[in-house]
Amino acid sequence: MPDPETDNSSATSAPLFEPDEVWVPADVRFFGVDRRTIAPTLAVFALAIVMSVVLPVINAEVPYHDIVKAGDVVELESGVTFVPEAGWGITSGVRAGDAPLSGEYPSTATVEHGALKFRVHTGRFDGDANKLLDQIETTSEALNRGRGVHVTGAQKTIVTDQGKQGATVRVTGPHTGGVIAAFVFDGRGVEAVATGPSDTGQESTAAVFRMIRSISHPGEGKR
Amino acid sequence: MTTLADLDRARDIALDLSGWGRRFSFYQPRNCAFWGYLMLVGIGIFVFISTLAREYDAYGQAIGLAVTSFAIYAALFWWFTQYIDRYAKLPAKLMAVAFLWGGFAATGAMAANANDAILALYAKGFGQVWALNWGAGLAAPFTEETAKGSGLLLLIAMAPRQIRTAFDGFILGAFIGLGFQIVEDISYAMTSAGTQFGANQIGASIATIILRMVSGVAAHILYSAIFCAGLVYLLGRPAEPRKIGRGLVLVATPMLLHGIWDSLASIAGPRALMLVGLLIVVIVLALVIGVRVYKLTVQREREFVRDVMTPEEARNVITEAELGAVAGNRKARKAYRKAGRNRRERKRARYVLNAVYGLADELAAARGADTDRVRFARAEVGRIRAGVPPPPR
Secondary structure (H helix, E strand, C coil): CCCCCCCCCCCCCCCCCCCCCCCCCHHHEECCEEHHHHHHHHHHHHHHHHHHHHHHHHHHHCCCCCECCCCCCEECHHHCEECCCCCCEEEECEECCCCCCCCCCCCEEEEEECCEEEEEEEEECCCCHHHHHHHHHHHHHHHHCCCCCEEEEEEEEEECCCCCEEEEEEEEECCEEEEEEEEEECCEEEEEEEEEECCCCHHHHHHHHHHHHCCECCCCCCC | CCCHHHHHHHHHHHHHHHCCCCCCCCCCCCCHHHHHHHHHHHHHHHHHHHHHHHHHHHHHHHHHHHHHHHHHHHHHHHHHHHHHCCCCCCCHHHHHHHHHHHHHHHHHHHHHHHHHHHHHHHHHHHCHHHHHHHHHHHCHHHHHHHHHHHHHHHHHHHCCCCCCCHHHHHHHHHHHHHHHHHHHHHHHHHHHHCCCCCCCHHHHHHHHHHHHHHHHCCCHHHHHHHHHHHHHHHHCECCECCCHHHHHHHHHHHHHHHHHHHCHHHHHCCCHHHHHHHHHHHHHHHHHHHHHHHHHHHHHHHHHHHHHHHHHHHCCCCCHHHHHHHCCCHHHHHHHHHCCCCHHHHHHHHHHHHHHHHHHHHHHHCCCCCCHHHHHHHHHHHHHHHCCCCCCC
């Protein structure tokens, strides 16, 4: 332990000069840039490119092979089901009886066939099918802001194979057409959206309406 | 016999090694890392603002609630993380830079794109059910932890003389994780707002907001803190010798915790009680590991405080007890405060400790020199210890 009474040395009175980060020693410059900073930056950029470019490109190149077979049924949250058309590809969602380990089916399922896309989403909703369709229109108009698809025409009634009455409306956009259908099963809303090229043939349109009419919910038929 | 000159030399070495007190300049046009940071954070901000602007008309209520709630949450965690960085403090500007990396570059410019692609690839390769069961747990730990951790590489390149210890990595990692957590939570709340077709937005998103707040305690903030401490051990810094084994363990641990966290629903199955039990176990486990890593890394910082303040003790500016308290852990500080005979003395002891920490910061900023600010800070320690009231304002 030093004795402050006898030890007269003291700290320096002025801090040693230190250059700030902007200063780059002459012997580490590469075209004026600090070459020590190149490698870490390139490493991070390589990671960013893998994540944001390479992986999405690989994903876009890999085709789907989950093709719907006759008799397949897709199940969503709370037992909502629909029968996808054979030959279409399941891009999200799972088949009935093939529940995830958590026991909860997802709330959304999508099947695709070429440029045609059919998406079903379910969630809680208080109100009837017309009110749900109004809500879907309001939300999609707010999200699209006049761009993309928009509702054209009046709401129409549609009845499922189970006998449940719902509401539909046509949507159109640049080179795109489609239909939105809404059903409410005892506090559970179901939205089905089909979109595809505006020149989609009669057969595909019929397939879409078959899928919409196949939407069902347990207990609905019993009542 | 150790002389004051020896102690001053030890202090100079500690200040030089630790980088404590050095100012950080963000604008570094001749630093590649600065441009890389700017570009990736810029892309992330653009993506985030575009999403917010696109969805605001539809989910305005939920966005308002989420942004307000998570801003308060972020402020609390910001305070807490700064509070635990009480030894060789990092510049606040550096913490803000870390926060922005986590919030914008690591999310919108990196991990979000990779997560979507990997989940889709899993579904294509192993089926939709497998992807739902294990996809998130086998995608996010790799993409998100590396995206967040890569920010520390840029920060080290931008502030090589400030980021010197594994504890610096721990603190900056926590801020990166905080930024990531807040932006991810806001986007989760927006997704929840749409689950009921845009109706009942508050009801639909409030459960998500509360769950994210509760679970966030032991999520991204902790994972990134551990990961970035490990990254510093892996890389090695002037004040932290390279320890590859320890670094690998610390980098792998948050990935494992993250993977387990994202797979909890699949591990628990349809049993709700099991899920709640596992949630609690994983949160407690993550917190215990976080505290152990904190204790492991903070030791070096305490040594720096001791080296910087020992000459002050030798010059009788501070007492041996005060030195032990400021360079010690929470228990040591508590013992010092409790040593007071009455409430007034215990309260004064707390003020003295704060004044000593203030003196340590001034000494670090002055690189150990005897400046006016340092002399004033020394006088403040003496004034408060003597119970002299501050001069009138």
